[in-house]
Amino acid sequence: MSLINASLLFGLGLAALPVILHMIMRAKPKRLEFPALRLLKNRKVSNSRRMQLRHLLLLILRSLLIAVLVLAIARPSLPAARYGLRWWEWMILTLTAATSIAAYFWLTHRAPGPRAACDDKDRRSKLRLWCVVLGTLAALLAVGIPWGLRVRGELSAPRNEATEDVPIAAVFLVDTSVSMNYRLENKTRLEQARTVIREHLGRFPAGSRAAISGLNAHDDIVFQADLAGAASRLDTLETTNVPEPINRRLKAAIQFQIDDRTQDQERLGTGGTSDTHAREIYVLTDFSKTAWREPDESGLSDALKAANWLQVYLVDVAVPQPINAAITHLTLSEETSVAGRDLLLTMTVSSTPGGPTLTTVETLLLENGIETRVGAPQIAKIENGASQVQMTLRVTGAQPFMEGIVRLTSEDPLPEDNVRAFTCGVRPKPSILLIADRLEESLYLRNALQPIQLEQQGIKYCECTSVTTAQAGQATLSNFDVVMLVNCQRPDERLWKSLWDFANTGGGVFVVAGSNKIQPGAWMVSSAKELLPGTPLRFVNFNTEPGQLKLVTEQHSLTREFAQDESIRVELSRAAFDRCWAVDADPTSTTLLGFTGPGDRPALMERTVGQGRCLMFNSAMDNLTDGGMQWNNFVVDNWSFPVLTDKILQHLTGASNTKRNYIAGESIVIPVPVSQRFEQYLLRRPGLRQTRGSMLPEESSVLLTDATDTGHYRLKPFEARSPFEAAFAVNMRDAESTLEKIRDDQLNAMLAGSNVAIVHDALELQRAVRMGRLGIEVFPVLMGLVILLFCSEHLMANFFYDEEAVQGLPAK
Known part of the structure; x- marks a missing residue:
């Protein structure tokens, strides 16, 4: 305990003043002759004791009153701790007091029979005393000691003894x-x-x-x-x-x-x-x-x-x-797209309790620092604190990157989360070569990749070239981005070798094994085994019930959207398969999709070949009467089929592996092709601020760990002829908008x-x-105690000489 006015403690000596006055001014008894003194002899002893006790109590009260008053003026304080009683301690204390009171009343009415008034009064006094003493002892054991141990534990650690003038x-x-x-x-x-x-x-x-x-x-x-x-x-x-x-x-x-x-x-x-x-x-x-x-x-x-x-x-x-509306969880349907395709922006518009229930979202594209609004603003109706909003943009091919923002048109106290930036890469239309024994066998796959109706309208997502297996030897595979082999019965070893060379140098190969005319022996040559994720052994039928597609690897870039979107996953599983090829999987291959039913047979497999990759689907992708119709209904009225083929194309061209939208603080890795390497680069940051960095000769990518500002970034070589250029966007954490x-x-x-x-x-x-x-200043408590002592002293002094009514005299 510390004291703010410690010098006032000398005033505690005044507490001895009542004792001194009592000793000095003590009244001397006077001897008076009274003939009836013998009538009071029976009460002499009890009255004497009662008077002495009252003298002592009054003396103690007056001394305590002065001592507490001096202590209160000195303003003591206790070290910081939780001195208050807990709820269960109050409950025990109340129960103890109630038990003591109940015991007193029960004992006073327990002894029957007549009793003299003085004896009954003495008995009641003794009962009160014992009930108070025992009740206090019980409260001390049940509440006081645990409370003291708890407070002592908080005060036992040494602390700095501070005063108001300590630095x-x-x-x-x-x-x-x-x-x-x-x-x-x-x-x-x-x-x-x-x-x-x-x-x-x-x-x-x-x-x-x-x-x-x-x-x-x-x-x-x-x-x-x-x-x-x-x-x-x-x-x-x-x-x-x-x-x-x-x-x-x-x-x-x-x-x-x-x-x-x-x-x-x-x-x-x-x-x-x-x-x-x-x-x-x-x-x-x-x-x-x-x-x-x-x-x-x-x-x-x-x-x-x-x-x-x-x-x-x-x-x-x-x-x-706080009241806040925000845009969170902005995602793009694809991070790299092709001119002419639609880009789907999905976001969540959220609002805190008491915030707006209707707000407007607009999309703007940025080009050379100029903002251009695209499409009509969309009104978001916020229910239960959040609303999902989707907006569609048509990708243009004027620039290699499309940069833009989505924002709320209304203002609120936290404007930073009203805007989200995005970047989408725009690549040339991929060139695809489709090889099949009959051109009609590849027609369904081609139409899924490039719908004929859109091509007739001048909208092209890719450049497709279809050739037969016999014509494949005349094609230069290096002129294409992806080569797709569909139901070829007996590809020769030169074709397999050409496909392996194409994949090894970075190309993408997709193989469809969905015909009972395939000759397994032609697919077991050494070049084929070095390329394919699995070697076909025989086709098998689903006899008891049709097989269905299921996700095997959910975190793969090709299957991630199926794992996250339940509607696509359900549609994918709706296709019924009657046949598939049993394959001998290569140890280095990965199964992405599988068939339900006995054997857990793989449906879609992947294998990395050099700098490229090869995918293989072990059932049909057509609906010919003498072909795919006998295998499945996957291509018939199932919208997950074009979604899957598009994901396969994106994965084989590497578009799905290029991430362009990040959260502040994430490490950003930008791969740089060997032919476009450079030594130094300039990074244009938000606010037109530029920083310079370097790239070591043995490095194949640029690593950025300090992209913490939200907005758009551009990376270009500095003082080099390399045509390389990269762009990405950074946004703040979504959790910052909750304000919980x-x-x-x-x-x-x-x-x-x-x-x-x-x-x-x-x-x-x-x-x-x-x-x-x-510490905790106890001045208010002490002042309350002073008032209590003063009232008690006043009551004791007023009733000091009150005589008790005598209800009867003892018999002679």
Whole structure:
């Protein structure tokens, strides 16, 4: 316990004044002759004892009144701890008091028979005394001792003995996540945190030190030269799209305080618990749940227990009921497309409780810094806090990349999440060579890749060339991006060798084995075995029930959309298969799709060949009466068939492997072909800021780890003739838009330290800090006790000489 006005404790000597006056002014008894004195002899002893007890009680009350009054003026304070009783302790205390009262009334009415008034009164007095004593003892054992042990555990750790003029060594940790840009009354939460810190720095005693840090991983925690320098450091804080969790930064601040305290002790030659400063850490945050990591893996609770001399304050600068609308989870149907195709943008428009239920989304394309609106704005009706919105764009071939943004037309207090950027690569139309014994066998596959109706309208997704197996030897495979072999009965070894060479140099090969006329022997030559994911052995029938397609590898770029979209997955499984080829799978192959039924036979397989790859489908992809109609109904009225063939084409051309849209903080890998390598490059960042980087000769890609600003990026070679160019977009984390606050019980479970104070009102910060430094001031409690003692002394003095009614006299 510490005292603010310790010198006033000399006034405790006044507590002896009632005792001195009692001894000096003690009345001397007078001897009076009275003839009836013998009538009072029976009550002489009891009255004498009662008077002595009342004298003693009155004396104690007057002494306590003076002592407590002096102690209250001295303003004592207790170390910070949870002194209040828990709900179950109050319940036990109430039960104990009720039991004592009930026992008293039960015992007073238990003994029957007449009794003298004086004897009955003495008996009641003794019962009251014993009930009070035993009840107090029971309350002490059931409540007092456990409470004392709990409080003692909180107070047992040594702490700094601080006073109001002891210098402070404080670390101010400011939440710099994007949600701190929330604006209220034209003031962001970050600006509010700056204001609170500046006001608090102005109250620091002389000789204090302060360090300012945000949530950026590169921010150093260091004490500024003076408090004015700390105030200036506040102006450099900016929000970041890649904040470190507060847990980790708080752990770093605690370690910094431990190291600085150790250095001070070594410099001064002191040790133990001595310190030149009272050490504190302030975390100013909007209590956004995304700023914390749950469960805590940084060992924060253990660090707080080890640094029990350190006080931590969590200061809430958030808006009580934030209102926000945002665009989140923006995805593109494909990251690289072909001119003339439709690009589907899918996004979620969300709103906090109390936010707008109707909002408008618009799409804009960017070209040379000029924004052009595309299509009509779309109205999103938000139900249950979120609404999914889809917008379609026609890909143009004017530029190798299509860059754009989607945004909300309305404004709200957090504008950063109203806009999302996207980039889509635009590649030349892929050239495809289809080889089949009969051209009609490849017609269904060709029509799925390039619908005839669209081709007649001048819309072409790819350039398809169909040849027979006999004509394949005259074709130059290197002129094509993908070669598809459909139901060829007896391909010669030269064709297999040409296909292997084509795949080995980076081409894509797709093989369809869906005919009972295939000669397995022609597919078992060495060149075929080096190319194919599996060697056909025989075709088998599904006798009991038709087989269905099922996903085997869900995280593959070709099957990922089927795994994520239930409607496509259900449509894919709706196709019925009566036959398939049993194959001997190569050990290096991967099964992407399989058939249900006995044997778990593979349906779609992949094998990497050199720099390219080969895919193989083990059933028919046509509906000819003498062919695919006997195998399945996959190509008949099943819209998952063109989806699957398009995914196969995208995968074989490498378009599906090029990622162009990232979240801030992700590592970005940009492959560079051997023929387009360079030594240095320029990276154009959002805001037209450019940085230069280098690429080592042995590297095959550019690795970027500092793309933290949201917007569009362009990478080009610097002072090199390479035609290489890359583009990508970066967006903020979707979780920043939720604005869900972390609860106090979650923080208490995470921190689990009595040296942590949670302050939800910045105006109460000074009171919390005073309590943390000096402890809990007990002045209000002592003043209440003074009033109670004064009233008790008054009642005791008034009834001191009251005589009790005599109900009867003893017989002579």
